[in-house]
Amino acid sequence: MLFLMEQMNAPWIRRYSRGMLIRTFGLLVALGCAVLAQDMAAVEKNWAGRVLANDLAALDKIMTPDIIYAHASGVIDTKAQYLDKLRQKRQVYKSLEHQKIDTRMHGSTAITHSIVRVTGTNPAGPFDDKVMMIHVWIKHGSEWRLAAHQTTRIQ
Numbered sequence: 812m813l814f815l816m817e818q819m820n821a822p823w824i825r826r827y828s829r830g831m832l833i834r835t836f837g838l839l840v841a842l843g844c845a846v847l848a849q850d851m852a853a854v855e856k857n858w859a860g861r862v863l864a865n866d867l868a869a870l871d872k873i874m875t876p877d878i879i880y881a882h883a884s885g886v887i888d889t890k891a892q893y894l895d896k897l898r899q900k901r902q903v904y905k906s907l908e909h910q911k912i913d914t915r916m917h918g919s920t921a922i923t924h925s926i927v928r929v930t931g932t933n934p935a936g937p938f939d940d941k942v943m944m945i946h947v948w949i950k951h952g953s954e955w956r957l958a959a960h961q962t963t964r965i966q
Contacts, residue, residue: 854923874893874956874958875949875956876890877958879959880959902932906929909927926943942964943963945961
């Protein structure tokens with residue numbers, strides 16, 4: 812038994828254990844990031860579902876009171892203005908399909924960068940756009956809240 816205890820303190824064991832610890836920690840961090848990215852993809856898709864369903868109560872809850880909602884057209888809406896457009900059917904979405912979602916975590920803030928195809932109608936008429944979309948999500952308790960939305964038309 813004494814021999815085993817002495818061997819546990821041997822430098823090669825300490826180096827091996829330190830290396831294993833570092834690799835294990837790295838793996839856990841990578842797995843945690845992958846889980847958060849999957850979580851944020853689900854949050855994004857939930858937001859898209861609420862937009863498509865014109866679910867104003869859910870969108871009111873999802874968005875922060877001071878959200879910056881910037882459209883690809885250059886129009887910037889407050890929360891009240893955007894929800895009013897949806898309520899009055901001046902902005903109607905037929906489809907909103909995420910083709911790619913990337914996530915960056917910064918503490919309790921998540922930034923999602925997506926490529927999205929979106930169709931519908933607005934005061935300018937029908938639209939069928941491929942856009943790059945950035946969302947800033949803030950964690951409030953157990954809920955993710957949308958603090959900023961920006962889209963840019965791409966080809």
